[in-house]
Amino acid sequence: MNITKTSNIKNICCIGAGYVGGPTMAVIAANCPDLIINVVDINIDRINSWNIDDLSKLPVFEPGLKDIVEKCRGKNLFFSSNVEENIANADIIFISVNTPTKTKGIGAGYASDLKWIESSTRTIAKFARNHTIVVEKSTLPVKTAETIKNILLSSDESLDKNVKKTFSILSNPEFLAEGSAINDLQNPDRVLIGGDDNYAINLLVNIYEKWVDTKKIITTNLWSSELSKLVANAFLAQRISSVNSISALCESTGANIQEVKEAIGSDTRIGNKFLNAGPGFGGSCFKKDILNLVYLCRYYGLNEVAAYWEQIVQINLWQQKRISALVIKNLFGTLSNKKLVILGFSFKANTNDTRESPSINISKEFLKEGAELNFYDPKVEKKQILREFDDFKDSKISVSKSALGAAEGADAVLVMTDWEDFKYLDWISIYKVMRKPAWVFDTRICLNREEISNIGFNIWTLGRI
The missing domain is CATH 3.40.50.720 (NAD(P)-binding Rossmann-like Domain)
Known part of the structure; x- marks a missing residue:
């Protein structure tokens, strides 16, 4: 049985209503009023918080977010705990769930725990219909798309055995910074889309082209896209640990870190971004992604490379x-x-x-x-x-x-x-x-x-x- 790939995207489902999924889908809804966006989560309290009347109490605080939610919610942006139905109706499904560092077992303390990715993928395999484009939005280890693909293509959990399903897997990592997420989503430095299905890639490109300059949309293979996200965060964290190490030297020598920052930041080869000294980096990504990179390097026998990147985390602590x-x-x-x-x-x-x-x-x-x-x-x-x-x-x-x-x-x-x-x-x-x-x-x-x-x-x- 041949499956016709959709040429008209109407419904998008995002699994995960957290710091990435909520704001990202809100911005897509604001720029694509012809699309129906459903953000789903098994956490009913979180969904209720997204649907709250008092927009100042949304579960995620980001400048500009409540204005977009107020404009789009109930029109083409919806928050729901009805995961199965929204998966079934979706043409594109974004996976935007948490990928914490493993606390036990092989790779504990370094590797990402992909249990929520696997759980989401199995739910998609069971309830999706016809052809569905599945997009990795969470930050993931390289080759995770292969795992997702294997689960989707080998699953026999379909509710209707007579329905033939097919899937295209894309990687579309987020590069937003919390605290400026809405601006980053509205005016991105780049949008990265990785995959091996050019038709699916073009459909996702068409969505972003509604508000992003085509020159800023980069397409790669899956593995380059997945690795680029880890490396981008590692480089940013590296700058923070570097300037923090120099802040200690300034305190010992009588130099002023603000003056040093200005001096080196004016060099166009270095630039002045991510040179603010402080108590160290935080957030859900930097430490987790670097440790993931360390684990990946060790897995491939690149122990010296792993030791280099692990020191970034050690300086932070x-x-x-x-x-x-x-x-x-x-x-x-x-x-x-x-x-x-x-x-x-x-x-x-x-x-x-x-x-x-x-x-x-x-x-x-x-x-x-x-x-x-x-x-x-x-x-x-x-x-x-x-x-x-x-x-x-x-x-x-x-x-x-x-x-x-x-x-x-x-x-x-x-x-x-x-x-x-x-x-x-x-x-x-x-x-x-x-x-x-x-x-x-x-x-x-x-x-x-x-x-x-x-x-x-x-x-x-x-x-x-």
Whole structure:
């Protein structure tokens, strides 16, 4: 039985309503009003959050996202837990599920756990109809498309044995940065599509051409596309670890990391992006993708290459331990009976994502030293913060609704996320309610050091004496 490949894409289904799937599908819906977009997830609470009337409480905070959701939701953008029906109706299915690092078994601590990818693929194999284009959107190890293809082509789980199904597999990795995701999706540097079915590739190209310049759409084979995503994140993380390593050298020599950054960033061969020193990279991708790359290199016997990339992660962890040790040293070598304020819990500004946030590791070091911690973040909910410290039940941990409220009786304030609001806090009032000597540790280099010092604070700024 011959299957006619669709030439008219009408329905798109995205499996996974998280930080990538939700915003990506919202932008496609906004630019392609003729397409019906269904974002599905087995997490009913998450779907309910996407359908909430109060758009300020969407599960993902991104500047500009709520405006697009308000415009498109209920028209051509839908959020549903009815996975099977939407798979059956879809011409294109994006897989945008979590791929965490394995915690046990072969490759534990390095390799990606693909259980949700496999589960999604088997569900597609069972409920899809006719010809379906399956698109990898999650960040995946090289050759994952081959696994997806094998499952789809060998599956005998079809509900209707008389229905012949065929599949085209494409890789279309995301390159958005949380905190600027909507702008990145609306104005991408490039769109990468990998595959071996030119017809399917062209159908996906046609969708992106609705708002992306054709010159920015790159097509490759599947394996190049999959590897490019891992390598892109590895290179970006490499720059962060590089500048952070130099920030420590600046503190030892009297150089200023901001001046060094400006000097090297003005070289067009280097450029000035991803040269902001700080407490280390976070988020769901960088660490996971580098460790995945390390595992891949070791698998192919490239041990020296693996060791090189693994050091990027080690420097990141070292920077966080270095900062926590420095804070302890300045607070007379002990944190017992001391209260510290942590300003910022998301891994970067303009997002509520806390995955791998530097605030988590540094805060845990403080708790081990007996500190009392009070957190404030303008976008991260209290339960989300407290969830990270389930192993510290006996510690004193609280979450405040304002920076001033958190600072009452505190010995030190640490700026851990570069929220714009933190630059304009009433630091005079904060100083008045703190215990003296009062410290400010600016790990993001976002405060006016002279003004803070003139108020009476002792201030430490990353990357300078």
